[in-house]
Amino acid sequence: MFVDLGSARIFFDTAGPELAIVGERMVKRPTLIVMHGGPGFDHSTLRPYFDRFADAFHVVYIDHRGNGRSSGAPETWTLAQWGDDVRAFCDALGIEKPLVYGNSFGGMVAMAYAARHPEHPSKLVLSSTAAYVRLDLTAKIMEERGGKEARAIAERFWTTRDDDAYAAYMRVCMPLYNPPSDKSEEQANARRRAIARPETGRHFSLGEMRDMDLRPGLANVKCPTLVLAGTYDPITPVVCSEEIRDALPAGLGQLEVFDGAGHGVHRDQPERAERILRNFLAS
Numbered sequence: 001m002f003v004d005l006g007s008a009r010i011f012f013d014t015a016g017p018e019l020a021i022v023g024e025r026m027v028k029r030p031t032l033i034v035m036h037g038g039p040g041f042d043h044s045t046l047r048p049y050f051d052r053f054a055d056a057f058h059v060v061y062i063d064h065r066g067n068g069r070s071s072g073a074p075e076t077w078t079l080a081q082w083g084d085d086v087r088a089f090c091d092a093l094g095i096e097k098p099l100v101y102g103n104s105f106g107g108m109v110a111m112a113y114a115a116r117h118p119e120h121p122s123k124l125v126l127s128s129t130a131a132y133v134r135l136d137l138t139a140k141i142m143e144e145r146g147g148k149e150a151r152a153i154a155e156r157f158w159t160t161r162d163d164d165a166y167a168a169y170m171r172v173c174m175p176l177y178n179p180p181s182d183k184s185e186e187q188a189n190a191r192r193r194a195i196a197r198p199e200t201g202r203h204f205s206l207g208e209m210r211d212m213d214l215r216p217g218l219a220n221v222k223c224p225t226l227v228l229a230g231t232y233d234p235i236t237p238v239v240c241s242e243e244i245r246d247a248l249p250a251g252l253g254q255l256e257v258f259d260g261a262g263h264g265v266h267r268d269q270p271e272r273a274e275r276i277l278r279n280f281l282a283s
Helices: 049-055 079-093 105-116 135-157 163-177 184-193 198-205 238-247 270-282
Strands: 002-004 009-015 019-022 025-028 031-035 058-062 099-103 123-127 225-230 253-258
Touching: 002 079, 009 049, 009 079, 031 049, 031 079, 031 105, 049 058, 049 270, 079 105, 099 105, 105 123, 123 270, 135 163, 163 184, 163 198, 225 238, 225 270, 238 253, 253 270
Parallel strands: 031 058, 031 099, 099 123, 123 225, 225 253
Antiparallel strands: 002 009, 009 058, 019 025
């Protein structure tokens, strides 16, 4: 399904009805908007995990403009526009006070959205993300896990992003995002089934991401915000989540650190992540 925002057609999919049958009434359930990482991937990387929340929420997945199945010209690929798209998407579908979950790059979009439209979300979840990137730490961790080759590939990827650098990063560095486990093949399958658009990732990582600092805008946030981080995560280390929590207005930020979990804590510790998310979203 698509929503036409004028300068882009945004693809979305849903799990769970918006209206629940309760006896003789139809009761509106809260909408949970789930936003994927990348950029350059699509919403499928977060499925089927977040489908489980369809028992209590109207779950809406979106492909950001320029990602997955969504359109939009490269000159509109900015955090400000991606953030505004969330508001415009909700306005087009009549979604009010959504719960908004953003993983990795999706968390950056969620921060831009909440800073620019602070009255709109009812709650935020910022998972494995950063308001200010720490590529120096990422390179160090990549070397610790994959040797000098992994570090060299990572540094090339974050400075050139040609096709060979992209392929090498996907092969060598992406598997280092999460600890080896029986879920490794499942995570690899998620990457393989996603629609990959490297040009979007290249545009952002060689452009706006290099000097972005979303921390000042976090002072505008008005809703309760859950920040999730994994100690194994090389791309958005725990310090990034601590900076997000510290930049939020007093009393709004809750930080949960998952010892041993990597990028996207739900991938490595699904039961604990679900329990924390449900408690936060329902409170």
